[in-house]
Amino acid sequence: METWLCVRQVREALTSTDLRVEDLWVRYYAMGGTASWFELEACLAGVLVLDGGECRILVDAANALLSQARSGTRVDRCADTSPERLLSGAGHGLGAAGAFLLTPREREAERVDAVVRTGLLDTGPEDRFDRISRQAQHRFQVSSVMITVIDDDRCFGKSVIGPLRRSVPRTVSLSTAALHRAGPVVVEDASADERFRENPFVRGDPHVRFFAGYPVRGPLGWLVGSLCxxxxxxxSFSTADVHALRALALDVEDEVNGPRALSEL
Structure with missing residues (x-):
């Protein structure tokens, strides 16, 4: 089946069963999907075309949710097609929703500009963020919590609880993992995970083993940091835990994008 028809079936299935796009994206991500939340919304709106592999993961995720909801509706799988290509640079000014129109370098430049616009880099602790960090520490019973903003070369801790450095190079920051995935990252044992076991904060102080992070969006929807x-x-970290971490990350977003954030130009 053509990709656009599959996506239309997914959209209609969500509407008919009252399933949420949020739940679809979490399941899609857990099954190996790589599109961000904004890209998935753009796909369902008909603005972005996923390639065949990503579309099949989306359909499988939708069918899994439909089965869980005991719905008789099923979505047919997509044919193997390539995504449409649009002119580079056409997405300037559209925010993260237009990220797929930009080159990787352009996307990063727009993202870093959004980080600067938050006005949070190199600023002192604030209770509005520390409060959320304390809630996260209590909810997950962990030693460390960090709310970060991440520019082009470093990760800055706006709020830090535990034996974590406030500012570290982006190349070694575990917080950057959530930024790269544009979704939740859960590492149950970093010393046994080939992606992280050589990280200096895993091999040395503070000897991190468990890690979970959720990205935080700033001006125009760009990813500006994370809650970790x-x-x-x-x-272990359950699905309920992932949802709880996301809820706290949304609280951070409310602070980043609220009245005290710098005006978007």
């Missing part, structure tokens, strides 16, 4: 929780012992 960490501990020195391995542990």
């Amino acid at each position: 929780v960490a501990d020195q012992v391995p542990r």
